[in-house]
Amino acid sequence: MASISFTFPIFLTIIFFLTFKIIPTIETNASETRLLFYYHERTKSPNATTIKVVSSPIDQTVPIFAFGNIFVFDDPLTKGLDPESPVLGRVQGGLVITSLDGYDGLYNFNMVFTGFDPWTGSTLTVIGRNPTQQTVKELPVVGGTGRLRLTRGYIILTRLTSLARPDGIITFEVNLTLWNN
Template sequence: MASISFTLPIFLTIIFFLPLKIIPTIGTNADETRIHFYYQERTKPPNATAIKVVSSPIEHANPIFAFGNIFVFDDPITEDLDPASHLLGRVQGQLVIVSLDGNDGLYTLNIHFTNLSPWTGSTLTVIGRNPTQQTVKELPVVGGTGLFRLARGYVVVTRLTPIDSPSGILTFLVNATLFNH
């Protein structure tokens, strides 16, 4: 019986202090990084950077956002609004319209920095719900490569031009907040 009464206080002490040792270490190695850039998407030939690769067989009031449509894109990242400004990299990915009403898409994209020091060669991976009718969207960053390995965070993407722009050029502002290890 003496061994039980001695072991129980030790066991309770370990159970009490173990979480206190673990809790302060959570998230202490994360560095916050904020990046601001633009990307331009061209939807009209001959220099289209976004195309529809699968068309839905379902009739929809707005055929662009018909359930089942799949788009792929490879858009230039620039440091300001002017498409001719300094090229920083590419936004490459896909959009799949996943809701019957066309209001939601699944966005998967890689943001690849080819000329933005110190992140040249690094990528961010973003996967999430894209509310197609909203001008401002928040999407989760789920990882990355290079200096963004194990990155977490979010991007706020703001469409600066109308979705039905007569020029066929859509301009987006991206503000990324990252917590990388």
């Protein structure tokens, strides 16, 4: 019995090394890139780009971030801080306030590139927790389409203006792993 317990670990070690020797090495065709965009939202008419479509049924007197509130948005994504700078695309999606205290929400949106070569016509998909009261937050990039297919990464969002203002500006620091086709 002692010889079996001694040879079994040796056998497993040999199988382990043979497995790695036989499996071909997969070359990754990935590259990393960092991008900076500016997201401009307008919450007041005229020309609102972010609106509340459902109000919390619990308490109508609660401020904007109340459990159950649902927002949709279609906001411009620009090259510069100035809202008149070149538009590179749109940020289209929604926010659902999911915590009872109103401080957290589920953010899901697509970054649709309309004027940003070489990715015009491509999208990035972002979904994650949005701590609404924090100035800086991190959200995962879970995929993309077109030339951004299989992209992964994260976005650091930094609010540059007060939540009380009707014309919010948020920086998008986008860190991506791109798969080159």
